[in-house]
Amino acid sequence: MRKANKRGAPAVTTLFCYPVNLEHQLRKHILSGESGLSQTVVNHFFYEMMQLARGDYHLLKSWLIQACLVLYHKSWQVGAPLPVILDGLNLALTSVTEETADGKEAADKEEAVEQWRIVLIRTVNSLAQAVNVQIDDERLASKIKKYIQANFHRDLTIQEVAEAVRVDSNRIRQVLMTELGLGFNEYLLKVKLGEAKKMLAGTEFSVAEIARLTGFHDTGYFIRLFKRWEGITPGHYARDKRLKETAIILEHGGRESNQTEGKERIQRERDAWIYILGGDVRIAGSLCTNLLYEVYDEFQDITWLKIYSLKLLAVFARKGVQIGIPAAGYLNDMAGIHRQMLGLQTCVQVYDFMREAVAHLQQLVSQHYHEDAFRVIEAVKKYVQHNYSYPLQLGDLARLVNFSPYHLARLFNRMTGQTLYNYITYTRIEAAKRLICTTDYSIEEIAERVGYQDSSHFMSVFKKKVGQPPRKYAEALRDKERQFDCIPVFEL
Numbered sequence: 001m002r003k004a005n006k007r008g009a010p011a012v013t014t015l016f017c018y019p020v021n022l023e024h025q026l027r028k029h030i031l032s033g034e035s036g037l038s039q040t041v042v043n044h045f046f047y048e049m050m051q052l053a054r055g056d057y058h059l060l061k062s063w064l065i066q067a068c069l070v071l072y073h074k075s076w077q078v079g080a081p082l083p084v085i086l087d088g089l090n091l092a093l094t095s096v097t098e099e100t101a102d103g104k105e106a107a108d109k110e111e112a113v114e115q116w117r118i119v120l121i122r123t124v125n126s127l128a129q130a131v132n133v134q135i136d137d138e139r140l141a142s143k144i145k146k147y148i149q150a151n152f153h154r155d156l157t158i159q160e161v162a163e164a165v166r167v168d169s170n171r172i173r174q175v176l177m178t179e180l181g182l183g184f185n186e187y188l189l190k191v192k193l194g195e196a197k198k199m200l201a202g203t204e205f206s207v208a209e210i211a212r213l214t215g216f217h218d219t220g221y222f223i224r225l226f227k228r229w230e231g232i233t234p235g236h237y238a239r240d241k242r243l244k245e246t247a248i249i250l251e252h253g254g255r256e257s258n259q260t261e262g263k264e265r266i267q268r269e270r271d272a273w274i275y276i277l278g279g280d281v282r283i284a285g286s287l288c289t290n291l292l293y294e295v296y297d298e299f300q301d302i303t304w305l306k307i308y309s310l311k312l313l314a315v316f317a318r319k320g321v322q323i324g325i326p327a328a329g330y331l332n333d334m335a336g337i338h339r340q341m342l343g344l345q346t347c348v349q350v351y352d353f354m355r356e357a358v359a360h361l362q363q364l365v366s367q368h369y370h371e372d373a374f375r376v377i378e379a380v381k382k383y384v385q386h387n388y389s390y391p392l393q394l395g396d397l398a399r400l401v402n403f404s405p406y407h408l409a410r411l412f413n414r415m416t417g418q419t420l421y422n423y424i425t426y427t428r429i430e431a432a433k434r435l436i437c438t439t440d441y442s443i444e445e446i447a448e449r450v451g452y453q454d455s456s457h458f459m460s461v462f463k464k465k466v467g468q469p470p471r472k473y474a475e476a477l478r479d480k481e482r483q484f485d486c487i488p489v490f491e492l
Contacts, residue, residue: 019048023067027074030127042124046117057109058335061096064116065334068092068123069314075127076266082295086304088126089311095119097338140165141179144172145187149267152191153215153395153405158184192216193229198271200238205409207234212394212421213405265291269312272358273319277407281362285355288312292354296347306341309354313337316361325364330357376401377415380408381423388427389451394420428452429465436474443470 022045045067053060068089076085096119143165148156161184162169176187192214199210211222226234268287275284291312296305317330330337344350380397397420398405412420428450435446447458463469468476 019045019052022048023070026124027071030071030075030124042121043117046120050113057113059332060113061116062332062334062336064096064120065093065338066314066318066331067120068096069311069334070318071123071127073311073315083299086299086307088123089307090303092119092123093307093310093338097335097342138179140167140171141175144176148188148191152188152195153213154393155215156188189225193226196222196226196234197230197237199406200234205406207238209409209419209421210234213409265294269315273316274404274406276316276358276362276365277404279362279366281359284362285358288354288358289351292347292351302347302350305347305350306344309350310334310338310341312354313357316358320361320364325361330361374415376403376408377412380412380420381416384424384427388424388431389449391451392424424451425461425465429462432458432462432470433466433473436470437477446470 022041025041026045049060049063049067053063072085072089072092076082096116144161147161147164158169158172162172165172173184176182176184180187182190196210196214199205199213200207205213207223208219211219214222216222216225223233226237230237232240268291272284272287272291275281275287292305292309295308296302299305313330314334317328321328321331341350341353344353379401383397383400384392394405394409398408401408403411409420412418412423416423418426432446432450435441435449439446441449443459444455447453447455450458452458452461459469462473466473
């Protein structure tokens, strides 16, 4: 089904009435480390799924598998050890698939469903205990870093991060300095430049676009800062690194020589999804294969490799559903996919299975964007036209239509022939010209009304786009009006 956005944005696809809001409540309890999770919330979530499945036990089982995969994935993101996650996932999925309700009598089905409910309760309680029994400096630093890494493109403040992780801002300064030896602004800058380096090496975005994507409003400042930290300009860095790193990934089948820690795998999962969105299925598949190699090398257990593969597939397909891609077939047939995965005997078969799944997801992405790209771009343009007087950030517009910032920027450029930043500027300048023609507002008032807090910056942009400063443009309009007033009117 689809939910309408209050601001006129395109509808957001939800997972066939799947109780996402209740799942979010469960995740909130788990990520807070509350082992005494309310029994009512768990039961409400499970019975809501039962009502929506309407007797389809295969669908109910698929949703339960999906819920377990997502809850374990989120728990790993906030610091639960990977061995605990993989072992718990294996037990949970085994418990669900052993109790098969299909084809049984009504009494047997009710017994199987009750077993599934117990599995869900056991999963939630064990995760709540594993995630965060006690907040220490190391775990708090991990939470702070993950929040900054997920929101680096915004104008983050230390107060916002403090509210997100539920501690005082002074505690954040203390923890970052103790654990990382960096202040808040230094670490935020490090993350921004790290993401900029990834985009310089792996995308075709211009330096100006990358500056905006990483939260720098001034491209010149971004270039100077990058050169100060890296010793070379962003353009030189892109030329030196982009083709070299891509060639290494493809040459080695996605397996890098240096093994990274488990906490870095989550970021590479996000990178793989970005490549799926960007249409580069080879690099996406290589990154996924690299992740599978590392998990198997670390644990030497093909069962855990299969479970990790299922988690990856569920996360990618779920992200696709969240942004409107019809990938729900994966999520609503997780039970069938789980059976296929269990039938695989070798690591090579698992790798091939994942590559085929990634290729299919990328095909769904391409089909979706071909069909819905115009609708999305029109929604963004309409939103800009109605809200140009407010601050407009790429990340906020991307969240409006449930796209990644990277793909929205690329899609807008491909569909309109101009960057989103240029379109916002064009809209604001046209509005300013209308105000100059129809009102007596001062230049400073007009600048503020069209979204520029700095009137000097507004005048500079106006002159660049129109060819003359706002005051001369206004004077030229008044001269034309006076010439028109001087034309004699002949009466008949």
